[in-house]
Amino acid sequence: MVQIRVQEEIFDPGEEVNAFSRSLQGAGAMVSFTGIVRDRPEGGLDALEIEHYPGMTESALTEIAAEAMERWALTDALIVHRFGRLQLGEPIMMVATAAPHRGDAFASAEFLMDYLKSRAPFWKKEFVATGEAWVEARAEDEEALERWQGES
Amino acid sequence: MVQIRVQEEIFDPGEEVNAFSRSLQGAGAMVSFTGIVRDRPEGGLDALEIEHYPGMTESALTEIAAEAMERWALTDALIVHRFGRLQLGEPIMMVATAAPHRGDAFASAEFLMDYLKSRAPFWKKEFVATGEAWVEARAEDEEALERWQGES
């Protein structure tokens, strides 16, 4: 089963992991990834604001999850992604995947993350004491997508 | 920080994820893997029993975790592994890794799992209505180790 949630409210990664795990049917391997608001290397982050494209966000995440379910032998997949204003240390998003075999659970979670980073319509802005700035896309994130394009 | 626990008692994967996440210092990416007792493809599993080698288990897990910390830019790693009698659906073990970048968190969690599967002294026995049988090592698990041996 695939679950997609886009929400402003904070969520509890541990509760998500347990709820996901209770819903599993016969999967022996479960992988989760949680993204957390962290400070900039130079410090001083006050908050993070995430803008998204309501409507397109849900359909993009649904499509990415459907592709993961098709590529790997998964039993379940979950994507939770927040928008709005987030404080340092808060969870930003998470993905979880479950499969009979660990290789499928790992690969699909990484695939979801790589696609979500660069293909789901979210934009992050950092607020520091001296001002605010949009987070720039990283070339590494774009390159991370390439490894999935050769495989089918 | 590295945490290793070998225990008979059940654990709560969600609580472990949250406790691990609270202890993180500046990591933006956290990956967890949970192994769950699942039925055999043909069904009928009553319980799983895990034997281990007290003393060696702890040192093998500590060594594997230390190698992961050295190979990747991790801030934290956790390994929890149970022994004794486990029921269907119960968590067997988990690993969690945290890093500034998601690629490091994913790769190191997979590395920990691959090493733990074939290099940590645990043995699983399945109990079914008609008898009991030691789980045989899978050739795929041995092969999974090879990909880490070229890299440094």
Add this chain to the structure above:
Amino acid sequence: MDVLYFAWVRERIGLPRERVVTDAATVADLVEELRAREDRYAIAFSDLSALRVAVDQDLADFGTSLDGVREVAFFPPMTGG
């Protein structure tokens, strides 16, 4: 059609969305029309390589036809996750 702007595109143009009546055949034609309107549009659309576009909520490119399209969105490269 509805034209939507996100992130710094929205900030530079000063609007999150607007209704545009146009005969533009492609996204690129629409961009030309918008650029000609005012400086803030010209500035927002000055470097197309820094922009991404979605047509009816699907990622598209600047050559995409606007035939029958109800919604076009412009935004910088996405930074989710």
Add this chain to the structure above:
Amino acid sequence: MDVLYFAWVRERIGLPRERVVTDAATVADLVEELRAREDRYAIAFSDLSALRVAVDQDLADFGTSLDGVREVAFFPPMTGG
């Protein structure tokens, strides 16, 4: 030295551990001695390719020297995780 057995090696030999006084120079020599003792040892050690060995709690191989060693363990390939 202490000799430990795990999983089906333990079951076949019928002991989890025993104290062995030996002059064996290597793990392979120790295996030869044990094999010669009784059928249950001969059976447990009949296929060395199905066995793994740890010397003083570190994975080792059958050629490993027993010089100064306090603990040797025999077991099937591990199945953790």
